[in-house]
Amino acid sequence: MKPVPFRYVRPSSLHEACAALGADEDARVIAGGQTLVPMLAMRLARPSTLVDIARLPGLSGVAAQDGVVRIGATTRQVEAERSDAVARDLPLLAAALPWVGHPPTRNRGTVGGSCANADPSAEIPLVAVTLEAEMEAQEEGGAFSIPADEFFIGPMLTALPPTAILTAVRFPIWREARVGVAFHEISARRSDFAFVSAAGQVALDAEGRLARVSLGIGGVGDRPVKLDVAALAGSRAEPEAVTAAVAAACEVLEATSDLHASADYRRRVARVLGTRAVLDAAADAQKKDSGR
Ligand SMILES: Cc1cc2nc3c(=O)[nH]c(=O)nc-3n(C[C@H](O)[C@H](O)[C@H](O)COP(=O)(O)OP(=O)(O)OC[C@H]3O[C@@H](n4cnc5c(N)ncnc54)[C@H](O)[C@@H]3O)c2cc1C
Incomplete structure (x- = not known):
């Protein structure tokens, strides 16, 4: 099967990406495409517009500071898996990542995409809930955050409004010896x-x-x-x-x-x-x- 026709946009800023989502209620974000592309091919997803955020500046990267490891939403799972900061300060995520799909899916799949997709069996959302992570998001009206245990609300369902983009996940660092x-x-x-x-x-x-x-x-x-x-x-x-x-x-x-x-x-x-x-x-x- 082939996807139904859709418009494809690649915004150059987060502001533009939010505007594209706000302008079309059937628009959908695409990040690594590891879940969404098969759903498009099977026509289980029929967005009118795909808003590609994979290369948006500022949405990718791992940083440990102020007691948290902050992972940008478009950080590829393989980057998190190989990150020194994750290995040192977020060992639970380091232990979970090798269980996420296969090396080829981790090469393209993103940390934010896994969370936004909210599969009840997905490993990254489980680590986020276990460690009480904060989910950062952005929509046209501004930035906000949602605690992980309020973010995941059902199978493939999150508290993220359809007009918002998950921008990062903040995992607390445990400082005990x-x-x-x-x-x-x-x-x-x-x-x-x-x-x-x-x-x-x-x-x-x-x-x-x-x-x-x-x-x-x-x-x-x-x-x-x-x-x-x-x-x-x-x-x-x-x-x-x-x-x-x-x-x-x-x-x-x-x-x-x-x-x-x-x-x-x-x-x-x-x-x-x-x-x-x-x-x-x-x-x-x-x-x-x-x-x-
Ligand atoms: C063969 C195979 C095996 C897999 N096995 C596992 C597994 O064992 N465990 C596991 O956890 N996953 C598994 N996956 C899923 C994979 O890890 C995906 O990477 C992940 O579910 C989605 O990430 P993505 O970046 O590819 O998102 P996409 O496919 O691009 O998007 C997925 C959904 O999230 C939305 N989205 C993506 N990013 C954002 C964002 N920043 N803000 C708002 N919405 C967003 C999209 O609109 C879409 O609805 C598997 C996939 C395949 C193909």
């Missing part, structure tokens, strides 16, 4: 979307107790979810305690059934991968013995 991470997922093949995924990040205090724990689960319901595992703070991440806390936290998950996996399977795997993510993140943190 001993931070550990783990990312796990189950999928049919390594590069496929996850049936269930779990992202864990912990910080240990000087006595080896959990000072902070963040755990997010993806693929189970209609969006990535951050679980409440605060009960573990102050503990030594003993397997029994972690298993019980993660199982209790997973009660809130609303699981979906589809051709790939039943809701029951997804709930069960969420408990297993969630537990594994916290324990492995704690073990990772144990290996770090010097401050930043």
Whole structure:
């Protein structure tokens, strides 16, 4: 099949791009095209105009400053994967990125495109929710930002107005001396979307107790979810305690059934991968013995 005819514009500024979106309610942004182009080819997307933001100045790049790693929306996933700042200050994203599709899709797919696309199984949105990232956006009226847990509102649905462009994602940096991470997922093949995924990040205090724990689960319901595992703070991440806390936290998950996996399977795997993510993140943190 071929796409339905559309107009193609490549604006030279963010202002022009927002104006093009504001002028046509059926216009759509294209960034890396890894999701949108197949949807066009299958006629599942029928925009009147494509607004190409891939080469817009100022929308790409990774910078660590003021306690956050700020990743421009059009930063290609491969650039984030190879970034020193991501490796040093955002190890959870570094652990998740190799799970995002294949090397060829990461060569073109963008960090912002993955977030704007909001697939419930996508890894980058899961990391954004787990770490409580802020999503920066721009529309004709000005710039604004949305917390990640309010940004993802359903399968392929975000709180971003259709006239707005996601411009960057700000991930907070954890400054504790001993931070550990783990990312796990189950999928049919390594590069496929996850049936269930779990992202864990912990910080240990000087006595080896959990000072902070963040755990997010993806693929189970209609969006990535951050679980409440605060009960573990102050503990030594003993397997029994972690298993019980993660199982209790997973009660809130609303699981979906589809051709790939039943809701029951997804709930069960969420408990297993969630537990594994916290324990492995704690073990990772144990290996770090010097401050930043
Ligand atoms: C074979 C294959 C396997 C894949 N496997 C995975 C996987 O395992 N995990 C995973 O997470 N992804 C996977 N993907 C998807 C891939 O990572 C895409 O890169 C990503 O979903 C979309 O990024 P993009 O830059 O290509 O966006 P595009 O395809 O250009 O756009 C996607 C959507 O987001 C909108 N959009 C894009 N950028 C912005 C912006 N800045 N502001 C507002 N709206 C915007 C577009 O209008 C469109 O609706 C896979 C893709 C393929 C083809």
